[in-house]
Amino acid sequence: MDDSSTVSTRWVKYLTRELLPRHPGEQSVYDRFTRIPGASQEALRRARIVMIGCGGLGSEIGHGLIRKGIGELHMFDHDSVELSNLARQKFGEEDLGHNKALCLARNLAREATGRSLITGHATTFQEAVEQGRNTRCSVAIVGVDNDLTRVYAARHYFLRRIPVIFTAVDRNACRGYVFVQKSRPGTPCFLCLFPDAEENRGVEGCAGAAIDILKVVAGIVVYTVDTLLMSRPRTWNYKEVHLDSGQDGHYVVRQREQCPLCGREKLV
Secondary structure, rough: EEEEEEEEEEEEEEOOOOOOOOOOOOOOOHHHHHHOOOOOHHHHOOOEEEEEOOOOOHHHHHHHHHHOOOOOOEEOHHHHHHHHHHHOOOOOHHOOOHHHHHHHHHHHHHOOOOOEEEEEOOOHHHHHHHHOOOOOOOOOOOEEOHHHHHHHHHHHHOOOOEEEEEEEEOOOOEEEEEEOOOOOOOOOOOOHOOHHHHHHHHHHOOOOOOOOHHHHHHHHHHHHHHHOOOOOOOOOEEEEEOOOOOOOOEEEEOOOOOOOHHHHHHHH
């Protein structure tokens, strides 16, 4: 559990402790991870992750990052926990009616394996930026249900040269995707992949979301974070997974020359 915590009505902060060997000769909590080629526990300890969206995907992604010993995890969500969330998100009965980011921060602190700073912000990402909150990070993760926030985050981090991982699942709970925006000149952005997103003001919702697809896609996101922080391999910037067919695939999305966000980079 946490060594210390700070709680307010709009944000919470937990500082957890690392689980240490209990007797001489016992392997460290991260022993198996550090045996993987290219893995670096130190890179995870130094990392500062911003996660936008604390629902089904955010819950699973946050859980994976905290169990791996991420240094800092800062989460943003203005939504509240509902009964229908409990079967597929990291919440319990005591969380009903309370803010998701605040509850998830507390719940993840209980499962931490390392010294992590976990902060939950009970606000939208847009409001946090407008309020001057610190949104800088090593990697940003966007797992929301609307293009308005996705495009806002894509632009915000592209201008700051910070990589962003976008992820979502479909309403039938069969398909999910992960896209990496490196936010560097000459590399594609979210609008290169989804050029119509800037005009979409709708909310997709997660009417058919289920724990199985959420866990699969979240696992890919957590692995992708590793590839951005250390030398674990990745040859793609867009990956799809289909639980109902064999259409899974990974691709290299190219920059769109007329993209309103990153296309101008070619002229700089």
